Amino acid sequence: MFKRKIASILLIVMVVSVLSATQLVGAASNSTQEADSLNRPSQQDATVSFMVSGDPAEKAAYETLVAEFEKVHPEIDIELIHVADDKDFRTRLGNDFAAGTPPDVFLINFRRYGPFVAKDQIEPVGPYLEQSEVIHPEDFYPIAIEAFTWTDGTIMCIPQNISNLVVYYNQDLFDAAGVAYPSNDWTWEDFLTAAEALTLDTDGDGTIDQYGVGIEPSIIRLAPFVWQNGGQVVTGGNTDPTGLALDLPEAREALEWFVALQTEHHVVPDAEAEAAEESESRFINGHTAMFFNSRRGVPTYREIEGFAWDVAPLPVGKERASILHSDAYCMASATENKDAAWTFIEYANSEIGQTVIAGTGRTVPSLISVAESDAFLDPMERPANSQVYLDAAEYLRIVPTSPTWIDIEGKVNAELEQAFYGNISIDEFLDNANERTAGYFSGAEID
Amino acid sequence: MKYYQRDLWVMLSPYLVGTLLLVALPASVTLYLAFHQYDALSKPVWFGTTNFISMFRDDVFVISLRNSAMFALLSVPLRVLGALLLALLLSQRRRGVGFYRVAVYLPTIIPDVAYALIWLWIFNPVYGPLNKALAVFGIDGPAWLVNRETALLAIVIMFLFQIGEGFIVLLASLQGVPHDYYEAAQVDGASAWQRFRLITFPLIRPWLVLLMLRDIILSTQSTFTPAFIMTGGDPYYATMFLPLVIYEEAYDRFRFGLASAMMVFMFLVLTGLLMMVYLVVRGWGYDDEQ
Numbered sequence: 001m002f003k004r005k006i007a008s009i010l011l012i013v014m015v016v017s018v019l020s021a022t023q024l025v026g027a028a029s030n031s032t033q034e035a036d037s038l039n040r041p042s043q044q045d046a047t048v049s050f051m052v053s054g055d056p057a058e059k060a061a062y063e064t065l066v067a068e069f070e071k072v073h074p075e076i077d078i079e080l081i082h083v084a085d086d087k088d089f090r091t092r093l094g095n096d097f098a099a100g101t102p103p104d105v106f107l108i109n110f111r112r113y114g115p116f117v118a119k120d121q122i123e124p125v126g127p128y129l130e131q132s133e134v135i136h137p138e139d140f141y142p143i144a145i146e147a148f149t150w151t152d153g154t155i156m157c158i159p160q161n162i163s164n165l166v167v168y169y170n171q172d173l174f175d176a177a178g179v180a181y182p183s184n185d186w187t188w189e190d191f192l193t194a195a196e197a198l199t200l201d202t203d204g205d206g207t208i209d210q211y212g213v214g215i216e217p218s219i220i221r222l223a224p225f226v227w228q229n230g231g232q233v234v235t236g237g238n239t240d241p242t243g244l245a246l247d248l249p250e251a252r253e254a255l256e257w258f259v260a261l262q263t264e265h266h267v268v269p270d271a272e273a274e275a276a277e278e279s280e281s282r283f284i285n286g287h288t289a290m291f292f293n294s295r296r297g298v299p300t301y302r303e304i305e306g307f308a309w310d311v312a313p314l315p316v317g318k319e320r321a322s323i324l325h326s327d328a329y330c331m332a333s334a335t336e337n338k339d340a341a342w343t344f345i346e347y348a349n350s351e352i353g354q355t356v357i358a359g360t361g362r363t364v365p366s367l368i369s370v371a372e373s374d375a376f377l378d379p380m381e382r383p384a385n386s387q388v389y390l391d392a393a394e395y396l397r398i399v400p401t402s403p404t405w406i407d408i409e410g411k412v413n414a415e416l417e418q419a420f421y422g423n424i425s426i427d428e429f430l431d432n433a434n435e436r437t438a439g440y441f442s443g444a445e446i447d
Numbered sequence: 448m449k450y451y452q453r454d455l456w457v458m459l460s461p462y463l464v465g466t467l468l469l470v471a472l473p474a475s476v477t478l479y480l481a482f483h484q485y486d487a488l489s490k491p492v493w494f495g496t497t498n499f500i501s502m503f504r505d506d507v508f509v510i511s512l513r514n515s516a517m518f519a520l521l522s523v524p525l526r527v528l529g530a531l532l533l534a535l536l537l538s539q540r541r542r543g544v545g546f547y548r549v550a551v552y553l554p555t556i557i558p559d560v561a562y563a564l565i566w567l568w569i570f571n572p573v574y575g576p577l578n579k580a581l582a583v584f585g586i587d588g589p590a591w592l593v594n595r596e597t598a599l600l601a602i603v604i605m606f607l608f609q610i611g612e613g614f615i616v617l618l619a620s621l622q623g624v625p626h627d628y629y630e631a632a633q634v635d636g637a638s639a640w641q642r643f644r645l646i647t648f649p650l651i652r653p654w655l656v657l658l659m660l661r662d663i664i665l666s667t668q669s670t671f672t673p674a675f676i677m678t679g680g681d682p683y684y685a686t687m688f689l690p691l692v693i694y695e696e697a698y699d700r701f702r703f704g705l706a707s708a709m710m711v712f713m714f715l716v717l718t719g720l721l722m723m724v725y726l727v728v729r730g731w732g733y734d735d736e737q
Contacts, residue, residue: 090699091698091699094698094699094701095698097487097488098487098488098701098703099487115701119486119488119489120488121488271590271593271682272572272573272590272593273573274593275571275572275590275592275593276571276572276573276574277573277574407700414681414683414684417681417682417683418683423595423683436506
């Protein structure tokens with residue numbers, strides 16, 4: 001009797017508190033709904049959520065894109081979700097998928113979309129593209145389409161850009177050191193000679209104040225040099241890699257050259273100097289002469305007032321090669337209104353859509369017509385030599401898109417950093433990298 | 448049923464509901480997932496004890512286990528000792544003692560992320576105030592968070608300044624020691640050390656035990672923010688601690704099963720550790736009834 005009473009009271013309290021909580025939530029959402037319905041036409045609209053990351057300038061460009069789209073398609077309401085930071089964006093995206101509430105449309109890099117495809121979370125846009133009267137696969141740079149084509153030949157997402165790795169260089173520092181600007185066919189030797197001439201102890205106190213080069217010790221920075229030397233990053237192809245190929249002679253030679261930039265030539269900051277001030281910040285502040293980055297740095301670098309800068313293609317080895325850095329518009333398979341979502345993706349990748357986004361300076365448009373127009377090659381905007389990104393299109397390559405690739409990158413990068421800063425030898429790097437990544441390659445059992 | 452009992456239940460119910468929903472439920476789900484393969488996108492698949500076996504094959508997990516243990520081993524005794532020394536120093540009413548007490552407590556109220564960012568600056572190998580200060584004394588400071596040898600130590604050091612809570616507890620416990628005891632001891636000619644060893648220490652022992660147990664628990668959790676914000680586990684996994692590994696497995700790689708197994712393992716180790724400490728110091732007179 002006594003216990004039952006307690007139990008019943010407890011139950012009542014629980015029920016009441018849960019009820020009042022739901023009422024509160026309900027009331028809150030009711031009031032927002034009411035507010036919304038005042039501003040919008042009363043007919044039932046299709047809503048498509050669209051999630052992107054980027055700085056305020058990029059956010060503004062996506063807002064313009066959405067506004068332009070809604071003018072043409074008033075029946076579709078785009079709910080723009082903006083996450084400022086890239087890493088937060090990826091965490092948020094993963095969690096939204098895990099929670100079963102992914103955004104209908106989102107932008108993602110080809111190195112990171114594999115896990116989502118493997119788990120059937122991405123709705124292939126290939127069939128929609130086939131039907132489209134606005135855009136066609138051949139309107140895009142082939143390498144970008146290739147990066148988002150799955151093993152079975154289906155185009156999974158529509159690439160937004162063909163950003164790629166180039167060298168940003170400080171023209172004032174080149175002038176001051178009397179070094180000629182990089183030409184379009186400069187070699188590894190030319191690059192190293194310039195880097196050494198631009199690495200200076202300006203105040204003569206024994207510590208280097210100006211570095212020739214800033215480059216991140218990561219596999220996506222190393223890969224182009226491996227390719228240029230005739231090597232491969234992985235064995236077994238990009239869709240189904242079977243192991244790292246960095247220990248093969250051509251790849252190893254490039255790896256040694258890459259690591260020697262720091263360990264031997266000291267034209268790149270060591271670990272301590274890098275921790276004191278990151279290379280990108282050093283470049284922006286005018287005391288690193290050359291910085292390796294994709295197109296993503298341009299909106300920030302355009303704000304540089306202290307010096308003149310431009311871009312050069314990667315120095316050339318035995319052959320030309322650079323690496324694609326492409327993001328694409330993907331549709332979640334959980335999307336309710338897929339036609340509406342496609343309509344938006346199609347618009348965003350039409351000439352109008354890509355032109356709006358190209359205005360940020362952040363993207364190298366994947367649509368050939370927009371890339372070759374003034375929307376991208378605007379002579380009034382820095383970098384003056386934007387043609388570099390487009391010339392690279394024919395020799396761009398990609399790293400694997402397999403579902404575990406991004407795990408492999410993480411493991412290899414941790415080891416590469418050690419080798420790059422001289423803590424382990426090349427042999428140790430290769431042993432560790434092979435051992436730590438073995439479980440992630442094709443055929444290996446992983447959880 | 449008496450009225451006050453009913454009121455008691457009514458007042459307790461929000462916490463009961465909260466504990467059920469936010470602690471008991473997630474804990475049971477974690478236990479369930481630990482024996483499953485689960486990527487949050489498809490249904491959990493029974494996996495037996497595979498997760499518990501495969502986590503030990505992962506070098507990074509083993510390293511993080513070692514790091515977390517090392518962190519607890521260094522930080523717990525130092526933190527308790529630091530709090531005790533400061534409490535002893537500042538327990539007497541003296542001019543300006545209030546100011547110093549506030550100063551000791553202040554770092555504790557800084558939000559974790561802000562605290563991590565402040566220390567990231569302090570530990571900057573070239574521009575950081577710590578190495579600049581060391582340079583004044585002619586000491587060439589290490590590249591704290593960059594060196595594999597000093598990175599973990601650096602995180603321990605930054606935690607030594609967040610001892611406000613332990614300090615307050617010990618300050619209160621010191622004030623609970625009756626003054627007559629000291630007077631009597633002084634009459635008998637006891638030295639300061641004897642007074643501490645024979646009067647103060649036995650009387651505040653329960654509090655020291657409590658703080659140690661609490662700090663052991665805290666040390667497993669509190670490494671997350673600095674590792675996540677300041678180092679990302681670098682250099683070369685030197686600051687990779689259990690919570691960060693668990694977080695990365697779950698939210699970066701979507702291996703919720705494996706992450707849950709790690710969580711369960713961490714919970715078991717922690718429980719074992721607390722029981723061990725409790726057994727060892729049982730003679731110290733800590734008693735729940737007190």
